Amino acid sequence: GENVEQHPSTLSVQEGDSAVIKCTYSDSASNYFPWYKQELGKRPQLIIDIRSNVGEKKDQRIAVTLNKTAKHFSLHITETQPEDSAVYFCAASIEDYKLSFGAGTTVTVRA
């Protein structure tokens, strides 16, 4: 099955700086790559996603890049704010099948 690895496990950044989280996946057939933000005790919230026919996608301060050849994708958050502090998960799936999640990254934005 699909194996998604995520790094780093924790990330502390100064407010205003950028944060980058990287994920790799094992199944070359995966074609959907969402990123979720989860606050303590809450449901994961989709923040951005990318499909395999696109190399990069941006939504305001958040961007995701995908390298299908290398089988890795990354989340970039610019101008970080304290409210960006949360756990972020990457995931991968094939078509409309099950999501495989990375281990998560705890992001702390220092004021």
Place this chain on the structure above:
Amino acid sequence: GAVVSQHPSRVICKSGTSVKIECRSLDFQATTMFWYRQFPKQSLMLMATSNEGSKATYEQGVEKDKFLINHASLTLSTLTVTSAHPEDSSFYICSARDGSSYGYTFGSGTRLTVV
């Protein structure tokens, strides 16, 4: 947007009893729902894929007789934790395909504590 309602949000039960968790898609039909378990400070681990009108598909290592899944309609899937033990204490969360291109919507989760 698509909404998935999950109940209860919190439940405390005694060891040996059973607990049922419901997951409903409120404004769309979900032929497939997914059940995850999340331990503190860990990732979401898929337990099973629930298919409307057929048997659920369980992930390796998940006991199908302990975690009973029923998906009797296009808007409702239930997870029953039978003969619960303290080690079953966890955050259980469902998700469903919302019909958009590869979109998944998550329920609000259920915090189960077995005492």
